[in-house]
Amino acid sequence: MKPIRLGISTCLLGENVRYDGGHKLDRFLRDELGRYVEYVPVCPEVECGLPVPREAMRLVGDPASPRLLTQKTKIDHTDRMLTWAKRRLGELEREDLCGYVFKSRSPSSGLFGVKVYDETGTRVQKGVGLFARAFTGRFPLLPAEEEGRLNDAGLRENFIERIFTVRRWKDLAESGMTTGNLVRFHTAHKLLIMAHSRKALTELGRLVAEGKRHKPKELYDRYFSVLMEGMRLLATTKKNTDVLFHAMGYFKKEIGPDGKAELREVIERYHDGLVPLVVPLTLLGHYVRTYRPEYLLGQIYLDPHPAELMLRNHV
Numbered sequence: 001m002k003p004i005r006l007g008i009s010t011c012l013l014g015e016n017v018r019y020d021g022g023h024k025l026d027r028f029l030r031d032e033l034g035r036y037v038e039y040v041p042v043c044p045e046v047e048c049g050l051p052v053p054r055e056a057m058r059l060v061g062d063p064a065s066p067r068l069l070t071q072k073t074k075i076d077h078t079d080r081m082l083t084w085a086k087r088r089l090g091e092l093e094r095e096d097l098c099g100y101v102f103k104s105r106s107p108s109s110g111l112f113g114v115k116v117y118d119e120t121g122t123r124v125q126k127g128v129g130l131f132a133r134a135f136t137g138r139f140p141l142l143p144a145e146e147e148g149r150l151n152d153a154g155l156r157e158n159f160i161e162r163i164f165t166v167r168r169w170k171d172l173a174e175s176g177m178t179t180g181n182l183v184r185f186h187t188a189h190k191l192l193i194m195a196h197s198r199k200a201l202t203e204l205g206r207l208v209a210e211g212k213r214h215k216p217k218e219l220y221d222r223y224f225s226v227l228m229e230g231m232r233l234l235a236t237t238k239k240n241t242d243v244l245f246h247a248m249g250y251f252k253k254e255i256g257p258d259g260k261a262e263l264r265e266v267i268e269r270y271h272d273g274l275v276p277l278v279v280p281l282t283l284l285g286h287y288v289r290t291y292r293p294e295y296l297l298g299q300i301y302l303d304p305h306p307a308e309l310m311l312r313n314h315v
Contacts, residue, residue, distance in 0.1 A: 001168060002096075002171060004164065004166075004167045005037065005038045005039075005095055005098060006038070006098060006099050006101060007101070007135075008029065008040065009041075009106070011024045011025075012103060012147050013030050013039060015043070018052070019056045020056075024103060026150075029101060029150075033309070036306055037163070040097065042088065042092075044084070044088075044130070044131040045057075045108055047084060048085075055072060055075075057077065057107050058071055058117055059107045059115065059127055060116070060118070061116070063126065082130065082134070085131050085134040086134070088131075089135065089138045092139075093139075097139070097142060098163045098164075098166040099159065100142060100144045100145075101144075101145055101147055102145070102146050102147070103147060104148040107130070109129045109131055109132050110128065110132060111129065111136070111146045112149070114128060132144075141229075143163050153311070153314035154315055155234075157312065157315050158231075158232075158235065160305050160309065161192070161305060161311075162228070162231050164304055165231060165304070169227070172185050177219070177220050179208075179212060179216075179219075182211060182223065186205070186208045188298045188299060190299070191243050191247065192301040195301060196231045197231070200226055207219065207222060235315075237270070238271070241267060243301065244280050244284065245267060247284055247296060247299075248260070250296055251287055251291065251293070254290075255291070262283070263280070263283055263287070266279060266283050276312060276313050276314060278313045288302065
């Protein structure tokens with residue numbers, strides 16, 4: 001694959017760009033995930049021309065369209081931020097991004113639950129940071145998360161699974177938007193998609209089957225849209241259990257009664273929360289390597305991201 005390029009709030013990489021002159025270094029993002037991605041750092045407040053340090057700011061007014069004001073002097077930086085954001089998003093469109101990690105609670109970069117105040121200084125609702133809202137409006141299908149939410153094992157695994165999927169998709173599209181390429185991509189990702197959304201899997205299968213009825217660009221755009229919407233749904237324990245039993249069906253004769261009983265027991269232990277997902281997958285992977293069923297050998301679900309990240313050790 002080509003490098004996975006991620007947009008990221010600059011302070012999360014340890015740069016002293018925050019309003020108080022400090023940073024918010026996230027060691028997992030910099031030191032662990034950073035081994036597998038290339039970051040494109042963005043600090044909206046500094047890049048739009050504000051100094052370090054600077055007066056703290058907050059969102060004020062209508063949560064759907066708030067203003068960005070300094071807390072004490074009430075200086076309005078909304079137009080400055082939005083003008084810069086429009087230009088910066090055009091630049092980011094050329095960066096080949098596969099996703100973005102935002103700084104939580106930031107009035108410019110917070111993606112979820114950013115405090116919004118009324119004119120009297122009373123917190124009224126929660127909203128989205130100005131730049132984060134502009135980014136997701138421009139790139140609605142790209143995986144986007146906050147660093148704080150990535151402390152949740154399920155959300156972390158989901159986000160990283162999606163950014164690797166986006167990279168594979170981009171590589172596929174660049175190799176040629178042919179029906180054959182789409183069939184190969186869909187076949188390899190069936191179990192992965194199933195773990196997120198059977199509804200999406202059914203719709204994507206229908207798109208592939210009817211591929212020759214559509215213009216290539218329209219077909220690929222529709223496929224990617226359904227794929228990303230489906231993969232936003234978490235791969236829950238129940239969904240993963242269904243996928244594991246589905247995969248087990250490809251060893252009807254090879255592993256024998258004792259092997260089936262062992263695999264079934266391990267899957268059920270995972271279902272009951274006694275072992276993490278990596279345990280049944282390790283045993284399943286052993287059988288795949290031993291008996292080499294063609295369909296399972298090509299399934300991305302078995303290795304959707306680097307094992308060294310140990311994401312499935314915690315879900």
